[in-house]
Amino acid sequence: xxxxxxxxxxxxxxxxxxxxxxxxxxxxxxxxxxxxxxxxxxxxxxxxxxxxxxxxxxxxxxxxxxxxxxxxxxxxxxxx
Amino acid sequence: xxxxxxxxxxxxxxxxxxxxxxxxxxxxxxxxxxxxxxxxxxxxxxxxxxxxxxxxxxxxxxxxxxxxxxxxxxxxxxxxxxxxxxxxxxxxxxxxxxxxxxxxxxxxxxxxxxxxxxxxxxxxxxxxxxxxxxxxxxxxxxxxxxxxxxxxxxxxxxxxxxxxxxxxxxxxxxxxxxxxxxxxxxxxxxxxxxxxxxxxxxxxxxxxxxxxxxxxxxxxxxxxxxxxxxxxxxxxxxxxxxxxxxxxxxxxxxxxxxxxxxxxxxxxxxxxxxxxxxxxxxxxxxxxxxxxxxxxxxxxxxxxxxxxxxxxxxxxxxxxxxxxxxxxxxxxxxxxxxxxxxxxxxxxxxxxxxxxxxxxxxxxxxxxxxxxxxxxxxxxxxxxxxxxxxxxxxxxxxxxxxxxxxxxxxxxxxxxxxxxxxxxxxxxxxxxxxxxxxxxxxxxxxxxxxxxxxxxxxxxxxxxxxxxxxxxxxxxxxxxxxxxxxxxxxxxxxxxxxxxxxxxxxxxxxxxxxxxxxxxxxxxxxxxxxxxxxxxxxxxxxxxxxxxxxxxxxxxxxxxxxxxxxxxxxxxxxxx
Numbered sequence: 001x002x003x004x005x006x007x008x009x010x011x012x013x014x015x016x017x018x019x020x021x022x023x024x025x026x027x028x029x030x031x032x033x034x035x036x037x038x039x040x041x042x043x044x045x046x047x048x049x050x051x052x053x054x055x056x057x058x059x060x061x062x063x064x065x066x067x068x069x070x071x072x073x074x075x076x077x078x079x080x
Numbered sequence: 081x082x083x084x085x086x087x088x089x090x091x092x093x094x095x096x097x098x099x100x101x102x103x104x105x106x107x108x109x110x111x112x113x114x115x116x117x118x119x120x121x122x123x124x125x126x127x128x129x130x131x132x133x134x135x136x137x138x139x140x141x142x143x144x145x146x147x148x149x150x151x152x153x154x155x156x157x158x159x160x161x162x163x164x165x166x167x168x169x170x171x172x173x174x175x176x177x178x179x180x181x182x183x184x185x186x187x188x189x190x191x192x193x194x195x196x197x198x199x200x201x202x203x204x205x206x207x208x209x210x211x212x213x214x215x216x217x218x219x220x221x222x223x224x225x226x227x228x229x230x231x232x233x234x235x236x237x238x239x240x241x242x243x244x245x246x247x248x249x250x251x252x253x254x255x256x257x258x259x260x261x262x263x264x265x266x267x268x269x270x271x272x273x274x275x276x277x278x279x280x281x282x283x284x285x286x287x288x289x290x291x292x293x294x295x296x297x298x299x300x301x302x303x304x305x306x307x308x309x310x311x312x313x314x315x316x317x318x319x320x321x322x323x324x325x326x327x328x329x330x331x332x333x334x335x336x337x338x339x340x341x342x343x344x345x346x347x348x349x350x351x352x353x354x355x356x357x358x359x360x361x362x363x364x365x366x367x368x369x370x371x372x373x374x375x376x377x378x379x380x381x382x383x384x385x386x387x388x389x390x391x392x393x394x395x396x397x398x399x400x401x402x403x404x405x406x407x408x409x410x411x412x413x414x415x416x417x418x419x420x421x422x423x424x425x426x427x428x429x430x431x432x433x434x435x436x437x438x439x440x441x442x443x444x445x446x447x448x449x450x451x452x453x454x455x456x457x458x459x460x461x462x463x464x465x466x467x468x469x470x471x472x473x474x475x476x477x478x479x480x481x482x483x484x485x486x487x488x489x490x491x492x493x494x495x496x497x498x499x500x501x502x503x504x505x506x507x508x509x510x511x512x513x514x515x516x517x518x519x520x521x522x523x524x525x526x527x528x529x530x531x532x533x534x535x536x537x538x539x540x541x542x543x544x545x546x547x548x549x550x551x552x553x554x555x556x557x558x559x560x561x562x563x564x565x566x567x568x569x570x571x572x573x574x575x576x577x578x579x580x581x582x583x584x585x586x587x588x589x590x591x592x593x594x595x596x597x598x599x600x601x602x603x604x605x606x607x608x609x610x611x612x613x614x615x616x617x618x619x620x621x622x623x624x625x626x627x628x629x630x631x632x633x634x635x636x637x638x639x640x641x642x643x644x645x646x647x648x649x650x651x652x653x654x655x656x
Contacts, residue, residue: 017084017087019084019091040112040113040274043113043270043276043280044083044084044087046270047083047267047270047279047280048083048084048280051281056267057269058269059269059272059273062269063273
């Protein structure tokens, strides 16, 4: 799966999780850019993304991701 | 349902909700996601839930401090969740390990007692997820010092304790662990990062269990299962295949149907009424019940048997009217999707599970729906089917009499009217939870509250039993009266089982209320009707029975002006 496809799927999850159909998600998007993306929301996002791609992040990855792009990179590696 | 959907529900307007409750969540772990899941799931069931989510690990602070947020809120429901991970930390510090479960139960009881002293609530207690540390391996099963031994014992002790605490109800999250498995219910990294012992993947299920228990406590429960026959209770078609060829019993596919019948029979012993609705000739439909040696269900297990060629929706309505229960308390089981859809579209309130095609999956599927949650269980439940059958006998007799009054006389009815006593606390509480239609103010009481009312000097109480020549209805009506002033007695609750409607019991009860008021020196009796979507049948009750309306839905009568009614019911003399 290409990075763009993964990003597109992540965007869908974000839109569902934040209940906002117009939410714009790019690789450089960080938690600070999205209203409501706090540590609680991060947990349900992580679990939704894990289920979508049928992968598991590591503990270090969950707490170390700095932006959406890093999330995409991990997924690219994991589903190779 | 997904967690994200439940979270969305939390933001929706509660205009469409019909019930409004409050809940406090007290945990030794992170409970924010749980709080959202429960609130969001409540919305699905038309319940607007105000949730107070205490901060992380604040149980002691909230419970011990008299001025805590918990005690300011005094919620209808108080939920305790102690996660096993934290317990394990305590266990590892403990020096007397073989006593660990006992100590934990004692501290839980401490919380319950303290909360019960402070305010009126119903306590919901999560039981304990079973995380073995495998330190003793399998040998832990016979080693009281092992965590395995203690955590298993703890869930058992919790059940035992809850028998004694009538207002404590267990939410069985260990069951969810069994069904969904360790990997699905929990993710260790999220516990380490966020102190969440349960994953958001399983929280919707946890919320569902919680709300179902709340609904049962509030009187919303299933009372009857209506069954199709061919391909539902046995394999094959009795009308085509004949008695010898239908599939039921030990062999092959028949075994699945036998087990299904066995389970249905257990439901009936628990107090769920079974009825049959089949497109068949009646005699043909009854043949397996009468003659097939391997049938588990017999005619005496079926409260009402309807077999004809009319459409099932009409037949179900007939059954519902005869049994005098709400459509929303009925479950209809039929293998045929056409019949299910017809019934669903004609009767929106009824529950119609979409049975799987394979009969071997019927039982697991129906069990997974957890349709039969209850908040009480008493002796009466075991005889319910018999009572409904007696009722059918009365209906037949009624047809032979020229006047209804004559028919009532022939029933030889005898009723008791007595203040609440300890032998009946459980049945009285149960009746307040189950009765929806003949219920003037629809106040639900727990067994413990009933016990308190019985002792309270400011209240007078009455329960009523009724029997006739066909059988014993048992305890069928409850009245709670509050002393409002020296001469004014207020009927703060009056409810009656619909099974005894139109027998003169309403009149008999009101006569007893007035007599009680008279004996205790009251001049006036006042009553109130509080509307619910289900109790329209009693909206005019007081007016019809000689009270005058003093304001909307509020009625009054002077004891001296009240005229006693004439009924065909004899009052049972006091037992010696």
